[in-house]
Amino acid sequence: xxxxxxxxxxxxxxxxxxxxxxxxxxxxxxxxxxxxxxxxxxxxxxxxxxxxxxxxxxxxxxxxxxxxxxxxxxxxxxxxxxxxxxxxxxxxxxxxxxxxxxxxxxxxxxxxxxxxxxxxxx
Numbered sequence: 001x002x003x004x005x006x007x008x009x010x011x012x013x014x015x016x017x018x019x020x021x022x023x024x025x026x027x028x029x030x031x032x033x034x035x036x037x038x039x040x041x042x043x044x045x046x047x048x049x050x051x052x053x054x055x056x057x058x059x060x061x062x063x064x065x066x067x068x069x070x071x072x073x074x075x076x077x078x079x080x081x082x083x084x085x086x087x088x089x090x091x092x093x094x095x096x097x098x099x100x101x102x103x104x105x106x107x108x109x110x111x112x113x114x115x116x117x118x119x120x121x122x
Contacts, residue, residue: 009082012039015075020063025053028081040085048088050081 012026014037022044029038035055042048061069077084 009080011077011080012075012084013077014039015072016058016069017072018061018063018067019070020065020067023061023063023069024048025058025069026077026081026084027053030055040081040088042088048085050085 010028012028014025014027014030016025016027017023022042024042024044025037025039027037027039031037032055036052037055037058038050038052040048040050041053058069
């Protein structure tokens with residue numbers, strides 16, 4: 001989709017979750033003919049990501065106690081899907097890591113050669 005238009009950033013319209021696991025899906029789009037939904041998928045492992053998910057696979061998901069996915073009937077989105085993604089633990093961890101990194105210097109050091117002597121010492 002290279003039409004130089006800004007991407008549409010919808011609010012999630014549906015929140016699904018596993019009552020006996022830590023999985024959550026915030027969905028913005030549904031293609032019932034193709035059997036796919038799009039949204040923020042968090043499988044509870046600290047790596048939530050935006051993407052497509054199969055409706056057939058969602059119907060088959062069971063948590064630790066064998067309970068199926070449920071819809072959060074009280075969920076009302078108050079921000080766009082990209083804002084939810086930015087608030088995810090993964091995005092927060094990346095921001096913290098970037099803040100801890102020292103500023104880049106103009107001089108780079110090779111992993112294989114000492115730049116000052118051109119030897120193979122580290």
